[in-house]
Amino acid sequence: MWELTTIGFMAGLALAIPVGPMAIMLINTTISRGLRHGVVGALGMATVDGAYALAVFVVGGLIASLLTSLKVIFGLVGAAILLVLGFQTAFKNLKLLRSQEALTGRTAESGSVCKTFGTFVAATAVNAPTALYFLAIAPNVANMGYSLTAVNVSVFVVSVFFGSLIWQEALVFTGLAIRGITTNRFRAWIGLLGGVLIVALAISIGVRAVWS
Numbered sequence: 001m002w003e004l005t006t007i008g009f010m011a012g013l014a015l016a017i018p019v020g021p022m023a024i025m026l027i028n029t030t031i032s033r034g035l036r037h038g039v040v041g042a043l044g045m046a047t048v049d050g051a052y053a054l055a056v057f058v059v060g061g062l063i064a065s066l067l068t069s070l071k072v073i074f075g076l077v078g079a080a081i082l083l084v085l086g087f088q089t090a091f092k093n094l095k096l097l098r099s100q101e102a103l104t105g106r107t108a109e110s111g112s113v114c115k116t117f118g119t120f121v122a123a124t125a126v127n128a129p130t131a132l133y134f135l136a137i138a139p140n141v142a143n144m145g146y147s148l149t150a151v152n153v154s155v156f157v158v159s160v161f162f163g164s165l166i167w168q169e170a171l172v173f174t175g176l177a178i179r180g181i182t183t184n185r186f187r188a189w190i191g192l193l194g195g196v197l198i199v200a201l202a203i204s205i206g207v208r209a210v211w212s
Helices: 002-016 021-033 035-066 068-096 113-125 128-143 150-178 184-211
Strands: none
Touching: 002 035, 002 150, 002 184, 021 035, 021 113, 021 150, 035 113, 035 150, 068 128, 068 184
């Protein structure tokens, strides 16, 4: 159970760490609208991550249970998808490190926190790499011997949710602390770290698939 908790938490954290458009949107929202909007935006992003984790864990688990003979293929395909995402993230941020563009300045905005929550939920939900990320992980979690029970699903989903939420909220407080002075270089280093974590997760999944 602790292994499943750790996998879920690290999956949520590794997904959240790469600093892409959504993370920049969250930082800018915090800077322009304040703590409440930032916290709610982060909650919206983590909620979608948890929902994706739930959907693909259930579907992926059913597929894996029916096609157990293909578990090595599932693992290697999932690892390959994550490797591509990880390297794309890393290379994109390495390129960004050479850029001198500054983060967009703060602007005065208004709106309800409910609208902010809905905006972040919608924007995260249509982010295809998020679904692809969990689709790569979920069947492999099932192949590790965890049956498709309510307890296992809940543990995985809740762990993903908190792994994602912790990092998103960290971005919120970073936005409060820096108040508009963040540069692309800072974001690129954090994004590079996220890319490395995704690559490490891919390697771990691939090794497990081959040697399990």
